Amino acid sequence: MTALVLSDSAHEPVPGLTLSNGLRPGPAAFAKSLANEVGPRGIRAVGLLPYRIATDRALEIDARTGDVEAARARDSADIPLRRYxxxxxxxxxxxxxxPPAASYLTGVTVPVDGGGLRGF
Known part of the structure; x- marks a missing residue:
């Protein structure tokens, strides 16, 4: 199994990240292409799309606003589960x-987003 951690901007553009938004769909397409190439050898490829996950990077981005709590509250309000x-x-x-329970899953990207990504 190959798991690729992608960016939510692979699925939905993030305001203010124009260059990143243009580049991020490529790895999602790579996951699909990789699945086609390595699948015959029994290797699966799945992309994971994190949205707002409480990481050091998320804290750094929130801190740039000057008010971490306000930034987190604003961003959490856009997530159906209302939290990172x-x-x-x-x-x-x-x-x-x-695990083997997911052995027929390959070539897809799975949002890990609390419902935050708006697309299908």
Whole structure:
């Protein structure tokens, strides 16, 4: 199994990240292409799309606003679950995709987003 951690901007543009928004869909397409190439050898390729996960990077981005709590509250309000995800939650999704129970899943990107990404 190959797990690729992508960016939410692979699925939905992030305001203010024009260059990144243009580059990020490429790795999602790579996951699909990789699945086609390595699937015959029994290797699966799955992309994970984190949205707002409470990481050091998310804290850094929130801190740039000058008010971490206000930034987190604003961003959390856009997430149906009304909070950032945890690293543990992200890891659990990856763990669900790794075992044999998910052996017929490949070539897809799975949002780990609390419902925050608006597309299908």
């Amino acid at each position: 995800g945890t690293l543990e939650e992200f890891g659990k999704v990856a763990a669900i995709l790794l």
